[in-house]
Amino acid sequence: MLTADWEAPLEAAPRRLFLPEVMWPSVEGERVVVSRADDPEEWQRWAETDVPIVTQWDDGDHTGPERGTLASSSSSMPSLVFDMFTELSVVDGAKVLEIGTGTGWCAALLSARLGADNVVSIEVDTTVAESARRALAAAGWNPEVVTGDGLLGWPERAPYDRVLVTAAVQQVPRAWIEQTRPGGVIVLPWGTGYGRQNAVVRLVVGDDGTASGHFSHPTWFMHIRSQRSARVRQSDYIPGDTWPDDTRRSDTGVPAAEVLDESGGTAFGFVAGLLVPECVYTYGRSPQGTLAMWLYGLADRSWAAVFFDEENPSGSRVYQGGPRSLWDEVEVAHRWWAEQGRPGHEEFGLTVTADGRQEVWLGEPGALVPQAVPAIW
Incomplete structure (x- = not known):
């Protein structure tokens, strides 16, 4: 404004x-x-x-x-x-x-x-x-x-x-905090690299070398070059034209409108990046017009594909492979977010500790988002 x-x-x-x-x-x-x-x-x-x-x-x-x-x-x-x-x-x-x-x-x-x-x-x-x-x-x-x-x-x-x-970052460098006066303010887009969405956070620098503050709204800044998300090729995960023999199949009722929301209408993509680490996703439509989401693990060759039935969401089909069940992790993250009342970006905050750890919290510092506790991306 x-x-x-x-x-x-x-x-x-x-x-x-x-x-x-x-x-x-x-x-x-x-x-x-x-x-x-x-x-x-x-x-x-x-x-x-x-x-x-x-x-x-x-x-x-x-x-x-x-x-x-x-x-x-x-x-x-x-x-x-x-x-x-x-x-x-x-x-x-x-x-x-x-x-x-x-x-x-x-x-x-x-x-x-x-x-x-x-x-x-x-x-x-x-x-x-x-x-x-x-x-x-x-x-x-x-x-x-x-x-x-x-x-x-x-x-x-x-x-x-x-x-x-x-430019968005996944890790706030100590140099920015050390070069800001106590009581000074750092405003930046922050995200995990899970998807395109990140969020603006306003950090206030403390006398103890920490910086902390709430997020305000979603945004889509390109990442600083050295912290860009890895680019993946589907052929590295699924080398052939058919599902691998060890593919795990299931159904899901999680609505596509929540897990694929790139407009910033919900904060789930932001939350999923916290609770599903070392993962990126993309989405689009198949040649038949089916809305599809693909997840790729960055630390191994885990993958997942979801083909959404937009008329009957409970009939959406899931295919997964590799050591991790990435879609199952997304479902756990979605359930946690729903149990918290589907909080928006502005209800989350970030603290960068004096030793460089990043702690994402919900509501107030100390109420840490579960798997974000050790997060140093």
Whole structure:
């Protein structure tokens, strides 16, 4: 939400000044290509639309107008940016470290609000960082933009009052906490890598070297490069065209709408990532139109496939193989979540202890989510 204190910065640093000539807006999961040279009015329309826009594919190895394989840099949707700024709760004169410069737009907004001398931004990609510097300078803003590993922070300018992270992480690095003043705030997207969904958390740094706070809402930031989820190939788990001989078959009544909710309407995907570790999932429709979900173990060759009967959910078919029964674990996680009253993202919180452990809790610190106790991803 755009609050009054961010209206002037937005007017001084509109997003269009930081977008590339060719970009890929994302709407309902579909990405179109827009070229300012080919259609300046369409480019301008998308620049002013509240959608995320991919600005780089495949870590810069992609060329041409077609979409690449992996989105690796983007401009976040403006409403989400200002939601995170609200969580950041900056005050005049605050010193801010941004992790993930991207296009440079957030660094410009922070500079307009706090003064460029109070803003440091780190970007791992050399090309992206240089493009951001050029865009910032052309727009009249000159915060310090560092090319480097954001997981290390930037101790040269520490301590910071606020840290804003614009790429999701599975593990919060100690450097961010150590470089933030006690009482300072770190706002970041956090998730397990189980699916695409992660959630924004607002951590307050304590005098004892801990950082703790509640999650606020779901989001879908791409992960910091060194913490991306492993990419899997189905052929590594099921090498042939038929089910392996040791396949275990069963039925399930768990509704597809809850376990496959990518809209953020429920928090189950977030919870499943906590209770079903070392696992990723994907979904889609078979050639016959059947909605299907696939789960893959990352520590072994366990797998599961669920084919949902959308008219008769209790008749959905399950196939599993490998040392773990991954779908059974998902069902246990779903049952736990239902027993807790189907809590939303905002009812969960995260604590990073002084020794680096991550503890996810429900309601209040200490009420730990069962299998999240030893979680260090």
